[in-house]
Amino acid sequence: MRYAMAVDTKKCVGCSDCVVACQTENNVPIGFCRDWVVETMAGSYPQLEIEIRSERCNHCANAPCVRCCPTGASHFDTGGIILVKQNKCIGCGACIASCPYDARYPHPDGYVDKCTFCVQRIRNGMPPACAAVCPTKCIYFGDLDDPNSDVSLVLKKRKFKTLIPEAGTDPKLYFLI
Amino acid sequence: MTSRREFIKITALGVGAIAAGTGMYKAGRFFALPDKPGKVDPDLTRTPTYCEVCFWKCAGWVYKNPEGRIWKITGNEEDQHCNGRFCPRGTGGVGMYYDGDRLKNPLIRVEERGKQVFREASWDEALEHVAGKMKNIASKYGPESIALFTHGSGSANFTTLVKAFGSGNIAEPSYAQCRGPRDEAFFATFGEEVYSPEVTDIRDTKCLVLIGSHIGENMHNGQIQEMSDAIDKGTTIITVDPRFSTAAGKSKYWLPIKPSTDLALLLSWTHEIIYNEYYDRKYVEKYCTGFDKLKEHVKDFTPEWAYGITTLKPDLIRKTAREMANASPAVLVHPGRHVTWYGDDTQRIRAIAILNALLGSWGRRGGFYRPAKFSLAQPDIPKFSEPARLAQDLFPGKYPVASSAVSNALIDATIPENNPGYPIKGWIVNATNLLSTIPNIPNTLKAIQNLDLLVAVDTMPMEITGWADVVLPECTYLERYDALRVAPHRKPAIALRMPAAEPMNNSKPGYWITRELSKKLGLASYFPFEKQEDLLDWQLKKAGTSLEEMKKSGVKTFEREQDDLYFAEDENVVFPTDSGKIELYSGYFEQLGFDPLPKYYPHEEPPEGFYRLIYGRAPMHTFGRTTNNPNLADLMDENCVWVNPKVANEWGLKTDQLVWLKNQDDAVTDFPVKVRVTERIRWDSVYIVHGFGHTGKQLSRAYGKGASDTRLITRVLVDPVMGGTGMRGNFVTFLTREPGKEVAS
Amino acid sequence: MKEELFVSGRINHLVDPYLNIWHWQIPLYLFLGGMAAGILCIAALYYLRGREKDYYTAVRITPFLAPILLVLGLVALFIDLRHKLYFWKLYTNIRLQSPMSWGAWTLMVITPVSFIWSALHIRDIFPRWDWKYKWIYEIEKFFNKYKRALAWVMLIYGIILGIYTGILLSAFNARPLWNTSILGPLFLASGLSAGAAATLLLSKNPAERKQFARIDLVIIGIELFLIIHMFMGYLASTQVQIEAARMFLGGDFTMSFWIFAVILGLLVPALLEILELGKVHIPAVVPPVLVLFGSLMLRFIIVHAGQVSRWLY
Ligand SMILES: Nc1nc2c(c(=O)[nH]1)N[C@H]1C(S)=C(S)[C@@H](COP(=O)(O)OP(=O)(O)OC[C@H]3O[C@@H](n4cnc5c(=O)[nH]c(N)nc54)[C@H](O)[C@@H]3O)O[C@H]1N2
Ligand SMILES: Nc1nc2c(c(=O)[nH]1)N[C@H]1C(S)=C(S)[C@@H](COP(=O)(O)OP(=O)(O)OC[C@H]3O[C@@H](n4cnc5c(=O)[nH]c(N)nc54)[C@H](O)[C@@H]3O)O[C@H]1N2
Ligand code: SF4
Ligand code: SF4
Ligand code: SF4
Ligand code: SF4
Ligand code: SF4
């Protein structure tokens, strides 16, 4: 099982609903976020192009954050999800420094936090909160090993990219372009 | 201006209240149970609601965590308005409940040592005070001298109260500041309006034309969801906007129009469609009147003619007209929603309506569907007596087409020198922040000086509350029952709102407030049920369900009585217009002295060194009501002014630099605003998001953040047809240094 | 024109607008660890080569600083941790791929070793020292017997510690500035030169001082060479590394790096030491103090600038 997510940059409108939904679902304290939205624009008026991406932890298959964690708090969980065990994390910040995507943040309670792919939901057959809420339905989630999962199907159909492939992290968050 | 009434900061109440407030907020911040991966959702209670963060009214669920605190809000899968997905504002609605700055107690304005201040009062005292003043005004000037400004789902209660009291002066800003021109234009053309939620069949359209409508920033839920489906299907989207909006970024064609010239584009499209025989001949012959006059009217409006006005290349106009024709009748020239732009708005929307008629999209799949309506039983209450004097008497002969009271006209009429009719002496303002909603703030403040009573019912210490004599704190939509939601849609449906939590502090539901007030006014018989929920249960039982059942489902959807979502192939549709046909040529307008066919008149252009001020929505905020919401302020806590790089160059402006904006009448923003240098805006305009620049200090997150567009809209282009307030005729320039204090408010 | 925005806002504390997760604690810890490593390596090396007599201070006196430095370093590290109650989890896990884990375990070994080494020489400083308990004397005897072995452990772990202080950063592929294999040797060199400087400060023996001034000169030469190579490496690498290098070549860190770390921390003390070796009288404390200062600054600047350098946004 390899969980993955794909975000359709052609449909995403940057509304940031995914961010609020994650915040309420996962009790992310105000002032922090596990996901965020980036908008890039290029060209000059009126020849313009825009790309909007909802970003979060990439659940890298080759994850530097897991490698550098001195306690094993950051670990690969079932389906390749990368999680932090709160009661094993010493808050050293090494994983934060190691993530090329700046996907982690220090939770005010001391441990390090980041996107969990909403394990508590997906293990109960529910989609991640951000995917469930997105009004443009542009977040696809599922198992790459299952050819019929939403994410496999959409990746078959569409062109996609990952962010900073040159960092060699092998991300599992795809952007449909 | 002689100041009979000064602005009172509600902070005057003392530090204790504030400290308690922030304490509460902090407690609310970490209602967190740190997420334990792998743990199943705890057994949570959920209660149904429909959202009040905007007027789309999506039905959803409010969840509580094991400690019993409100945790999250999600969409109800059964609901046609949201299909189980709330928009960011609805999801962030929890912040409305947890906002520590909320109004806590009724307040009464008093003089203390020559200074006006608020003092806290009990509900009984506050309502007694209001009732006394209302009776006074009625006996002195007549009950019609009370006006109600109201918005949102609490309106029903206040409307009943004010009607029962004997006044018909009831205005909603959703008319003259928003949809009014659209409703009247479609009414004049098709005999029917487009409602809310709009009956636009975006889901199935093959060509979606957006004139301004910035869906994607304008987050009206159903529209954005259906637009996204349309993108998936490869629908052609054509966006007309002087700004590269998010929707423009998703469009096959973006028409970067010169602002204020849309009518020329619409007329030239009409020209193309008629003279290239692109129109739906069968449909037009069968259903429309006035085609020949229209054809003659648009004869000279060629794309070349429009090019000179709109700056849009003739080729682009031709191509997009062809795209529409190819998709016809599954083409939707969107009627827009906030359409009070330039004062000729009813005529502009008429041109949109005409275009849709020519393309045969009204009543057709992919165009406009026929809504299913549902009507609830209404309790047996005494008949309202017809008010002796009407709203129209306040502005005789003006705005003949207006089908609702015109908010701005009521405000104007409150100033005696503008008023040929009877005086307006009392305002009840429920759930609308008039000082941010109605353009020309100085005018509104002047009107307020003439009042004997201003009651503000709100959840937050918004600007309007600072000018009130009595402030009544309503609890949020998460803490109360409200009228059932019945809105037209593809299928008939009802939705329930019930409290998820007890009202915080000393706030009360609108029903309770109006009912208590009605008792004091001797009008209790208009509120026969003791509690809102009793009324709901009674209504629901009549509708074949019950409160108990609705508490479990939240939404109840019925089947359509007939399969008539679209016109049948050979249906003989009789339109509810005078002629029974779609009126391309409006005899009705002609009779009233308005152009029976829309004409383009040039608008004033910005003078040297000034730029047209245009404004719009940010997807994570609703007007000014969410800018203090902790969850949503976290996403965006200020607006910025979009400036084209050419203009920025000329002024030496850099991104994030602070500037003040000054308009043609020397009105200046209260606070500096950050510059955003971006190619996404034309060089003749600047853009800001509406709802920022709050001046109320009690709004701890929103105070002083960004600029208020309303502050800069002092020139109002009133639509003579229906009284709408065109707000895009204002021009601003930059002040790079803090302006002197000489600018009066 | 290009525009890139966080439309949802993003202000994660200590991560935005640029990474700022490590403050003074980590560079201080790296400096103290590096210096201790330098001191212990030099002591072990001269001891093993039988030069204890010639370099009495370096082998027997300066190492007294090591346990102090290491404990202070550990304290700094502990202060840096944000979930302190779970500190002990470091020692219930061995994570071979994590430099942090290596560091923790290395410290676990070398700190007691440095204490023992000091204990063995305590009477050099306090001749009337008395261990009071007999069993302590037993232990002392035991270690004296295996002192060579102890020195080997000290040398090996000293080198590991020294390199670790550099590897810790260079393991972070995510920060283009740190992502260079030169950082390990550079920090090791810098630690050794700090260690040498410590002896320079403490030694009263002119011959020993002269030798350490020479050592220091060589190491400074190596450091300069490594720094030049590091920048050549950046400039010949990817866009992000070129950008990282630019922070030092005209960017925000140009002044602090070249003035404090390079000129005051390397070039000036080198010059002074050359003059001193050439018999010009220089106040004895000046060059080593400058070396220590430069070594500290190097860590502060690299740790801070590395966090600012990034791949995206
Ligand atoms: N997130 C969010 N969504 C909302 C709301 C909200 O507060 N927040 N409010 C809701 C309500 S009540 C309403 S009425 C709607 C309003 O939303 P819309 O009906 O979409 O409002 P418009 O005024 O059409 O849209 C503003 C757009 O018009 C463009 N514009 C400005 N001048 C011109 C012009 O001269 N010609 C053309 N063609 N375009 C122009 C601006 O650049 C901007 O992109 O939004 C609804 N949705
Ligand atoms: N300059 C400018 N003016 C505009 C617009 C614009 O874009 N620019 N847009 C226009 C449009 S399209 C519209 S629809 C109108 C909208 O106008 P309004 O509806 O007046 O907009 P808001 O500023 O959101 O004010 C809503 C008020 O209701 C309060 N409130 C929220 N919930 C409750 C509740 O449950 N009970 C009570 N009692 N009060 C509540 C809020 O605190 C706030 O004070 O504005 C119009 N005016
Ligand atoms: S909720 Fe969906 S559309 Fe909105 S920003 Fe997130 S991914 Fe984009
Ligand atoms: S995105 Fe960052 S935090 Fe997530 S797995 Fe990759 S390296 Fe780790
Ligand atoms: S902060 Fe926690 S999860 Fe991150 S590396 Fe340190 S111990 Fe591991
Ligand atoms: S998958 Fe869950 S945790 Fe990750 S960003 Fe989405 S909502 Fe947040
Ligand atoms: S569109 Fe958003 S804010 Fe409006 S009612 Fe629906 S969820 Fe609430």
Ligand SMILES: [Mo]
């Ligand atoms: Mo509106």
